[in-house]
Amino acid sequence: xxxxxxxxxxxxxxxxxxxxxxxxxxxxxxxxxxxxxxxxxxxxxxxxxxxxxxxxxxxxxxxxxxxxxxxxxxxxxxxxxxxxxxxxxxxxxxxxxxxxxxxxxxxxxxxxxxxxxxxxxxxxxxxxxxxxxxxxxxxxxxxxxxxxxxxxxxxxxxxxxxxxxxxxxxxxxxxxxxxxxxxxxxxxxxxxxxxxxxxxxxxxxxxxxxxxxxxxxx
Numbered sequence: 001x002x003x004x005x006x007x008x009x010x011x012x013x014x015x016x017x018x019x020x021x022x023x024x025x026x027x028x029x030x031x032x033x034x035x036x037x038x039x040x041x042x043x044x045x046x047x048x049x050x051x052x053x054x055x056x057x058x059x060x061x062x063x064x065x066x067x068x069x070x071x072x073x074x075x076x077x078x079x080x081x082x083x084x085x086x087x088x089x090x091x092x093x094x095x096x097x098x099x100x101x102x103x104x105x106x107x108x109x110x111x112x113x114x115x116x117x118x119x120x121x122x123x124x125x126x127x128x129x130x131x132x133x134x135x136x137x138x139x140x141x142x143x144x145x146x147x148x149x150x151x152x153x154x155x156x157x158x159x160x161x162x163x164x165x166x167x168x169x170x171x172x173x174x175x176x177x178x179x180x181x182x183x184x185x186x187x188x189x190x191x192x193x194x195x196x197x198x199x200x201x202x203x204x205x206x207x208x209x210x211x212x213x214x215x216x217x218x
Contacts, residue, residue: 028191032198035161039154039202046150046209049143056143061213063128063144064151068119069211072112073203079108080200083169087193093183095176102173102189105196109166116159123148154206161199168192 050057086101127135130149138144172189175181181189 028194032194035198039157039205042150042154042157043205043209046154049146049150050213053140053143053146056140057147057213059138059140060144060147061210063123063126064211065119065122066211068115069207072115073207075108075112075115076200076203079105079112080197082108083193083196087186087190090176090181090186090189091183095179095181098181098189099173099176102169102176106166106169106173109162109169113159113162113166116155120152151210155210158199158202158206161202165192165196165199169196 082101082105086098086105089097089101123129124133127133128144128148129152130145134145134148136144169192172181172192176189
């Protein structure tokens with residue numbers, strides 16, 4: 001059963017609630033644009049490394065844990081689906097469905113982080129962490145070290161974004177449970193949904209660059 005609910009009063013700087021919602025959505029798009037530029041710079045550095053030292057990058061890629069990376073990709077894609085369904089439930093004013101879908105999305109995010117932590121532990125034991133315990137006697141040792149420097153930088157920053165997203169979604173789930181959103185007011189859910197989809201899209205780019213490089217050849 002849908003719940004229309006009252007339309008909250010806008011903040012003093014906005015003429016209407018609709019204007020406030022548009023401003024929030026626009027602000028999120030601007031923020032995501034800056035994040036794209038940030039990740040784009042790091043991906044450009046990765047592209048330079050791969051173009052300059054293809055053999056070393058391919059060897060480094062074969063050290064990555066493709067099973068964990070693939071499972072984590074499935075986890076994030078599923079969380080993107082549950083987030084989209086949560087936004088749809090919010091638009092329809094289905095409070096219980098919204099609360100449950102947000103909770104599932106947050107739990108999937110936690111599962112992603114747990115698997116990533118397990119993967120990091122494996123890379124630590126294999127001495128693949130630059131600057132701390134990296135060790136490789138092969139001819140491509142320097143390139144492999146640079147690859148893993150970018151790997152930990154990219155996946156670490158992505159993990160921070162995932163953590164922030166989990167916090168926001170959990171906060172929304174608590175608010176949804178107490179009836180804060182309705183079919184007339186659900187802007188925070190929509191805006192957070194945009195953020196979460198961005199996090200998923202970034203991972204879709206990282207997955208082939210990190211886990212599939214070096215595995216396509218003989």
